[in-house]
Structure formats: structure tokens, C-alpha cells
Amino acid sequence: MVRYAFIESLRGQHTVQKMCRWARVSRSGYYKWRSRAPSARELRRLNAERMLTALFNRFKARYGSPRMTVELNESGFPISENTVAKLMEKQGLKARNGKGYKYFPDVLARNHVSDNLLRRNFSASKPNEKWVSDITYIKVEKGFVYLAVIMDLFSRKIIGWSLDTTMTNQLIMDAFRMAVASRKVEPGLILHSDRGVQYRSGEYQALLLNEGIRPSMSRKGNCWDNAAMESFFARFKVEALYAEDISTKQEAYSCVFDYIELFYNSHRRHSSLGYRSPRAYENEYAQMCA
Known part of the structure; x- marks a missing residue:
């Protein structure tokens, strides 16, 4: 009964006797209503x-x-x-959320003739067709640590990452070696990044050449050309980093490991993947191809 429910919602603020008088119901009726067994509908809601x-x-x-x-x-x-x-x-359950990171297709996407091979085409028909990479920073008590990540655009799975206190060639090379060790790389794979000095280094370019990987780079100063990676970093910071009190490199490493390995790859549902996780999406693809 609505009146009884109203009285129940105000318990502790006024006496039951006074509220029953206001609502024009009997106290015995209220107490009988309160002691009744919950209905099937109420049980389902609870x-x-x-x-x-x-x-x-x-x-x-x-x-x-x-x-x-x-x-x-x-x-x-x-x-x-x-x-x-x-x-x-x-x-009062509200998800941690950040501003969406949208991109708009490049009108030159069909040309396929520039150094930007990706051309904001962030879709892939199979694993290991297109990878994207980028670096972000994490503030700690004594400065910053840097996180390099490689994502497979087919499933949005993070296949390689590395964390260090300096943003050197070694940082991105370690992430690259993790990716290559975990995937089957075939010649022709595109690996996209920005034009950072690390990605333009001879050491890094040699690694790509040895694997038959085609490098692709964003246009100068155009973050939209690597929107998929920008979006991942935005989600990581909102869903994990900003919720933690990170003071040391080890704490940053634990935060990254927990988010990527224990949550993002295995459990995080992507609307673009039909609300499946990257791992589940790849497993379904493998079963279809078997």
C-alpha cells in the first residue's frame, strides 16, 4: 500500500503514531503490512x-x-x-566516465599513398592486420613514469606494453617485442604511431623492417590520426589511474598490469565488439576460422 510505504520511508524522522494519523491509516494495519512477506516482484527487485x-x-x-x-x-x-x-x-551508482574521444574519417582514406597508411581507418578484418601504438605519462611522487602501448585494432586488445621512468627508444622497443612475441606477425602488417622521435629512431625502424611491418605515422600535430590509442589512454586514466593514489613506479606498474591484463583484455566490454571483451572477440573469430 502506498501510504504504508510512505510511512516506512520516513521511519526515524517522525513517530509511527503521528505518521499514521497524517496518512489516516491504523497503526495495526501498518505493522501488519510491515511484517508481511515480500511479494515475488519485490524479491526480484531486491x-x-x-x-x-x-x-x-x-x-x-x-x-x-x-x-x-x-x-x-x-x-x-x-x-x-x-x-x-x-x-x-x-x-547512487555512477560509473567513472570521461569525455568521449571521437574522430572523423580522413577524406584521403582511399588514396593509400602517403606515409599515413592508416588514414583514420580504425577497422580491421582480422587480427594482426593493423596495430596502433602510443606513449602516455603517469605522474608519480618524484616526477613521471611513461607507458608505451600497442593495440590490435581488430579486437582492441592490448598486445604489448612497457613502463619506465624515461621515454627512450627502449621503452617502445620493449612494448614492440612483447607484441611480436604474443602474436603471429605476417609481412604487410601496418603499425601506426605518431611522429615522436622514438618512433622515428633507426633502432625501432629496423625492428619493424626485420618483421616485414609497414610503419605508418600521423600527420604532424594531428592527434585524431591516432584516435584509437588516445581513446584507450582516456579510458585507462578514468577507469583506473584517477581512482588510485599512485606514488611510485611500482604502484604505477601494478595499476597498469591490473587494468590491462586482469580487466581490459579479459573482461572490459566494448560496444563496438557487440559488448564482448577483446579476448572473447578473438576467441570467437578463431572458432569461426577453425
């Missing part, structure tokens, strides 16, 4: 709230209502996104 809170905390407040809906449905609890959004609002 279970939904419990599961939602547990999953929200499990994913460290990284998921909003669309991904939480997928998680609940795959956990055997059918529920609509609209209902999930309402429950999250009611419980």
Missing part, C-alpha cells in the same frame, strides 16, 4: 539491486547501465537497460 551492486563493485565503478545490463543478462538475470539505469540512479 535481488536485482544486490546483483547490480555486487557487479558494479566488482568492476570498480567502470561500467554504466549498458554494460551492466549485459553483465546481468549473461549472469542469468534478464533485465532491461532502462530498469538497470533506474536502479543505478536509485542506489
Whole structure:
């Protein structure tokens, strides 16, 4: 009954006797309503709230209502996104979020004749067709540490990364070697980056040449040409880095490892992949090709 529910919502603020008088209901009727067994509908709502809170905390407040809906449905609890959004609002569950990073296709994408081989075409038909790479920094107590990352555009999986206190050729070479060691590289693979001095170094270019990889670079000062990597770094910082108190290189390493290896590659659902994780998306592709 609505009146009883209203009284229940104000318990502790006023006496039951006074509220029953205001609502024009009997105290015995209110206490009988309060001691009744919850209905099937109420039980379902309570279970939904419990599961939602547990999953929200499990994913460290990284998921909003669309991904939480997928998680609940795959956990055997059918529920609509609209209902999930309402429950999250009611419980004050708000995902950590940052400004979306959008890009606009280059009008010269079909030419394929410049040093920018990618031309903002961030789609790939199979694994190891197009990789992208970039470097970002993480502030620590005594300066900065630098993170180099390589992503396969087919599944958005992070296949190579390296963290160090200096932004040297070695940083990106270590990330590259991790990527090559974990993937099957065939000649013709495109590896895109910006025009940073590390990516233009002779040592790094020699590594690409030895593997038959075609280097591709963004136009000068144009971050949109590497929007996929910019987007990943934005998500990493919002979903992991800004939620931690990072003081040392070791703490930064632990944060990166936890996010990439334990969450992003294995569990983070991408809307562009049909709300599947990079690993699940690649596994499905491998099964189709078997």
C-alpha cells in the first residue's frame, strides 16, 4: 500500500503514531503490512539491486547501465537497460566516465599513398592486420613514469606494453617485442604511431623492417590520426589511474598490469565488439576460422 510505504520511508524522522494519523491509516494495519512477506516482484527487485551492486563493485565503478545490463543478462538475470539505469540512479551508482574521444574519417582514406597508411581507418578484418601504438605519462611522487602501448585494432586488445621512468627508444622497443612475441606477425602488417622521435629512431625502424611491418605515422600535430590509442589512454586514466593514489613506479606498474591484463583484455566490454571483451572477440573469430 502506498501510504504504508510512505510511512516506512520516513521511519526515524517522525513517530509511527503521528505518521499514521497524517496518512489516516491504523497503526495495526501498518505493522501488519510491515511484517508481511515480500511479494515475488519485490524479491526480484531486491535481488536485482544486490546483483547490480555486487557487479558494479566488482568492476570498480567502470561500467554504466549498458554494460551492466549485459553483465546481468549473461549472469542469468534478464533485465532491461532502462530498469538497470533506474536502479543505478536509485542506489547512487555512477560509473567513472570521461569525455568521449571521437574522430572523423580522413577524406584521403582511399588514396593509400602517403606515409599515413592508416588514414583514420580504425577497422580491421582480422587480427594482426593493423596495430596502433602510443606513449602516455603517469605522474608519480618524484616526477613521471611513461607507458608505451600497442593495440590490435581488430579486437582492441592490448598486445604489448612497457613502463619506465624515461621515454627512450627502449621503452617502445620493449612494448614492440612483447607484441611480436604474443602474436603471429605476417609481412604487410601496418603499425601506426605518431611522429615522436622514438618512433622515428633507426633502432625501432629496423625492428619493424626485420618483421616485414609497414610503419605508418600521423600527420604532424594531428592527434585524431591516432584516435584509437588516445581513446584507450582516456579510458585507462578514468577507469583506473584517477581512482588510485599512485606514488611510485611500482604502484604505477601494478595499476597498469591490473587494468590491462586482469580487466581490459579479459573482461572490459566494448560496444563496438557487440559488448564482448577483446579476448572473447578473438576467441570467437578463431572458432569461426577453425
